[in-house]
Amino acid sequence: MRATIYVTDDDQNVCAALSRRLVKKGHHVRSFHSGPSLIEALEHELPDLLFLDLKMPEMDGLETLRQIRQKIPKTLVVMLTAYGSVEDAVEAMRLGAYDFLIKSIDFSTVDPALHRAITFLELRRRIEFSASEKQRQYSWEHVIARSPAMTRVVEQLKFFDAQDTPLVFLQGEVGTGKEFLARILHYNSHKQLGPFVTVSCNEQRGSLLEPQIFGYERGAFSGASQSMPGAFEHSDGGTLFVDEIEHLPIPVQGSLADAIRTREFCRMGGFDRLPTNNRIVVTSSIPLDQPGYQEIFHPELRSLLEKQQLFIPPLRERKEDIIPLVIKTIHAYGEEIGRPKLDIDSSVPPLLDTYQFPGNIRELEAMIRRAVLCSQGPVLTSLDFYSQHPGSGEGLPPNTGRVLFEIGGHSLQDIQVMVIDEVLRFTKQDREQAAGYLHISTQTLDEYIQLRKKISHETERS
Template sequence: MIVEDVPSLSMAYAAHLEKAGFEAVIADTGAAALETIAKDGDFAAMLLDLQLPDTDGLQLLRDRPELLRKFPIVVATADASLSRAVDAMRLGSFDFLVKPVSGPRLVSVITSAVELGQADDEAEGAAGEDAANGDRPGNFIGNSPEMREVYRQIECVARSKATVFVTGESGTGKELCAEAIHAESGRRKGPFVAINCGAIPENLLESELFGHLKGSFTGAVGDRIGAAQAAHKGTLFLDEICEMALPLQVKLLRFLQTGTVQRVGSNRVEDVDVRIVCATNRDPRREVAQGRFREDLYYRLAVVPLHLPALRERHGDVAELAAYFLDRFGREEGKSFAPLAADTLARLSRYSWPGNVRELQNVVRRATVMHAGPDLPGTAFHLPGPEDIAAPTSSLPEPAEQPGVADGPASRTADIVTAIHGLTLEQVERIAIEGAIDSAGGSLPAAARALGVSPSTLYRKRERWAVAD
């Protein structure tokens, strides 16, 4: 259904869509559209102009939310009312088009809406079964009110093509959230492609995203598609998006606006249909204010902002997560462990977990490796002392003051040697790196500068640790 009051536009839209094999029905007012739907509501998708003579398209979506459940809705808007299109996406619209709309772009978006709307009907049925069974989206663990709200938001945004901007501290599960959004959407049968914008050198990131042609730069030994084309009909996850250099942000913005990519070394544009989910552990609004992130790109990406709470804010989830990891790692180690004692769970719950779920996972993993079971004493979980529980800031303890001993280099060296006694060189390196990352507020590039290494070195090490964990 095409809901457009300008005859020349509605006829042009219908001509493009009918040429592509669709049957188009035109309504020139909101009332006419509702009357047609009441008589024959079996439409695969709707193209809705937001400026209608008898009603406001955005208000129509607010007043009639059942329309968004009937079929995917693509809204059309002028540049001046782009913010209203973003509001429509937040209500659940599939996508939006900015006038003037080209024929190929119209057909591409409507085709995607129809295909994904059909797939979403299947996903909705599966999601209903999952909800009846009490399942959570993706592989999330936790039933706290804070996480129930996250699950609700994932369910709401999954059906749309709206870009989602996930924020949260390091270790809160931002990629897990992106995977859950993909798995709950009509795109779940398509690919999920993740790319870490901070782990790839700036001069290679454009090629990784958009591809290149043979000979376009040194080392380009053949034609290669990028992550955007690899994720066609699926979801592209851009992690650490705030690490992207400003020149490439301009190209990413154009990709989002046009739905096309241009490989490095090519003068030809190619259509791509992907859903974008991005993430950062920084405050994106602060990055915009300080000129490190484009404001127009931020508002284009943050159509649906989704914040993941830190583990210390997820009241009651620590016990469930600890039990899950204890069972999982126990089975991996071929051991059987009894449920954790109440005092142990209370101690774990009091700790502030600056490394969030990832830190809890590592603490439990170390306990299962170092103890035979079946009982695990509270001392099996190595945490900072009580004075550090409220806000631990470093993985290394502060040097202890001793009466009559000067606080000089030799004393500090002795304290550090004592602190790391019994650890392997790899464990010491990991403590130093994780401490530097915490001190840098979760920013790997800043931590890399402090340690005198490249950011890619830290990303490689963390990826290796994640596999080992």
């Protein structure tokens, strides 16, 4: 990068020689011969990097640094001296200097320091650019909240952020946008420059989740040949997103509750309690008070989550948001595939208004993508939202959601199996979407599938 660099030294020969060296490397350079002249220049322009002589007659480098530090919080300051002391170096670093160099006749010590500083500046710019892109992607304006239900959600999220709440619990059906809202909260908070670390409890075996979340010490278990940090340490200063907490083993839930309560945790196999400075966002598709499911939550964790619970409504309870979501998704996907001016006609809203969207926003987005790919022109009609092959399980076929059976010919258990088979066929064996259609968790669906296999096996044996 081409940096703006200020050189300040009372020795005009040193100042000129160093400035020439920096100019030859392609940088924009200005030179000053005293602290006051530098301070005056900073009123008009701020440099990326400042080389500042320690020993100057009118105002020495440390006093100059002391006066300008608040004005140039992002400028890197490299102190220069012909005869430095440890005390001077320590004081310079305490005041915020980036580096401390002993001047040489040929300035050979400057080049490595310059390289380190430029590398740091480039990295910081990339991080800041990435953060600003994320802030645009996850700004509050991207949350569609025309419905009263979602308006309340946005208000509560903003309240949590204003209170700097260390724990937020988002409860809602599969596909309601819980991770999106967690990212909205992160990138609009003072933790936005910190990391956003995700732990998906449903995608790992239970035994692997504890070391993934808390890290581990060497020898903590077979194969732990060295110590490793976990998600708590990786997310320090940012957000730890724990998705589908109901799949986290109960003992690990207890450790998580302790970490939330004390703001400290231990690595697996360790004894030292490490401090944490992150926000923890936990999600579940199962209500804490749902009958028959209380035992899947650790009592201490449930108590903490109940105090910070925010219900994310299913799409069928926020009808006012459906068409704005459709328009937003059509425009975004259209841009992505090179069709930026897509729209819908008047036949689409009545059609979508009658549909229940058991898969919620995730299903709506998938439906829109299929409709866009099926459409021939710039305006999507209701026909584009119906499957090209009725009954294939895509789009909105006329017989969506119907399972036929003869009354009196089957037991309740048989009917349950038939319904689950049909929903799995309809979703092409997508367990998560099928669970959404049935309004149950994937864990419960798995139990039903095992029951189906057992019934089938017993039938074959008889």
